[in-house]
Amino acid sequence: MRVTLISIPVRDQEKALKFYTEKLGFIKKKDVPLEGGNRWLTLVSKESQDGPELLLEPAPNHFEPSKVFQDALMDAGIPYTQFDVEDVQNEYDRLTNLGVVFSIKPTEMGTVKIAVFNDTCGNNIQLVEEL
Template identity: 60%
Template sequence: MKICVTSVPVTDQDQALDFYTNILGFIKKTEVPLGEYKWLTLVSPQEQSGVELLLEPMAFEPAKHYQDALKEAGIPWTSFSVDDINKEYTKLCKLGVKFSITPREAGNVIIAVFDDTCGNYIQIMQQL
């Protein structure tokens, strides 16, 4: 068994697509219209046949409360791995990304947390 798709809830799929592709550098893999929303997945440019990230429309009210509670508590929805966190942090700051936690050591990793503009905090991490 392996993970093939994971999701992040988003308040606006088009805004999320723009942020996750043009700012974070993911590549759109699948876009299938499903009524008001779409099945919209992205992949890492380094692993284009790897795990897909589904930009899940935030259409279920209890899920919205959960998303809000996580963000209010400062808890990231998910984590992405990077090779050089300081380089990534600098690049994203130049692109206007707002960080709630700047790069800092946490055990055997360095982490940073940013706002994805779509309702979530996202953590990036680098293994030490």
């Protein structure tokens, strides 16, 4: 058994696609039109193009419990998911220069360094570097 797809709820798939590709550096893998103007829209990491896909899921627009959960996480400042990086400080500097807003600047916490940013689509995302 292995992970092949991870879903992240987004309020606007086109806005999310732009943010995740242009700012974070992911690559679009699948873009299949679905009913109601939605898409099966997946991305992959440049470093692992055959690895797990990230599905930009429009669930909050169509399923109220998803929207409530997403809002509750944002209100509490809890990240929806995390992405591992080689160097949190370098990613923080790069993303800050691209206009990404961080709620937590690079911070050491035991054996990791973290930072948390807003993906502009309803989620806090945590970056993690193992020390």
